[in-house]
Amino acid sequence: MLHSMQRRGRRCCGCMALIGVLLLQSAHAVATSPPPFPDMAKSWYGYQESVTYLKDKGSIGGYPDGLFHPRETVNRAEFLKLVFRSKGAAEPVTENCFADVPADAWYAPFVCAAKRRGMVSGYKVGSRALFRPEQPIIFAEAIKMAVLAYGNAVTEGRGEEWYKPYVDVLDSRKILASWSYVPWDPITRERAADLIARFVRHDEDRVIPNLSPGCGKTERSPSLVLSVGGRERTYLLTQARNASAGTPSPLIVAFHGRTNSNAQVREYFGLDRAASAYFIAYPDGVLSGNGSYSWSDPGDPAQELRDFAEFxxxxxxxAESACIDMDRIFVVGHSLGAWFANAVACARGGIVRGSATVGGSTTMQNCTGPSAAMIINNPKDALSSQVTAEAMRDIRLEENACTTTTRRADPASLSCVQYAGCIRDPVVFCPHTIDTDHRGAYYPHVWPPGTAEAMVKFFGGL
Known part of the structure; x- marks a missing residue:
């Protein structure tokens, strides 16, 4: 039975040799494929590919206005239609299967077929059984319907975590990582399409969803030059030590601040030494006439910052040129780069496994999924206020369903604490007191010694 759910609170390394850089192979900018619908231009490319895949199969379509409305929520009837269209047509209606499902309703064939197959049993209200077709569907309910539709025998759990056996199917079959969504959150159209596309591809043995398209292929060097929003953008890339086409490696995308370039932070972050098992990309911000860099344009909506597209x-x-573990994509940043990395983690919550940042926070809300977070900030930092850092911490605690109970966490040198109740998506807060740079000058905005090693240890535990 699909139960109603009470909404709960929302939820190392030593130094190693420097890894060589993948060299620039082409001076030509790389063009990306057009989105399946015009209003998906700023959606995560994985969601674009899933919608394109289902659209090409005839399983999904847009609205009469030619748009997809990717971030609108899906109701229970709409999701069942998507499930059945991905598997073939549902049988004709032969009975009134629920009191609130008229036999002539467009969704009746899908709902009644789902009931006959044991995918849904509805809600008991007095003497009537209701389906509530227009009620927004939450991830847990959508996952149950999809798991049962694709022939998995599951014994449902009890109580508030009735959905866990269905989630375990997705984890064990590597269809969708359980950290990438909140079970009781409503599911959007783009994420519903992504969920079903993952089932279909897995069922057809087309893709192992947590591996990137570059896995199993002859390794090739990426161009390092991209065309993004009509502007040429470049990035630096450090290759993972012992990278191979058959073994997925994690990926870190590291963002520089307002006054330092990607080449400069590559030197002082120390990630190349501490994270030698990772691919590490260092994007370039846009350089303005006054010599400062930016990751967004004035007036950008919080969920649509300019350089989300560059990420x-x-x-x-x-992912297309190397074998990447798509469940282990991380973001790092300092100062303005920290602000942007945290924004990316929020806007790409179902994609970014975790973030680790120094001296830069965002109070952006309505994140697209939980994401582990390590927040490092000096309370004396005039460039990154402790009030904002704590506000961002509190948003993450709520998003990741953490409690306010803390314990000490590594490294002690950064005064870190970890919050309880959110083991899957931990939040570590580090109000460090290191306020001098390597020259001994007073600078609370410093990237503290040992930060890279602490970040890599944090990522390694996820």
């Missing part, structure tokens, strides 16, 4: 394009290119 998407970089991940896509690396």
């Amino acid at each position: 998407d394009a970089i991940v896509r290119e690396i």
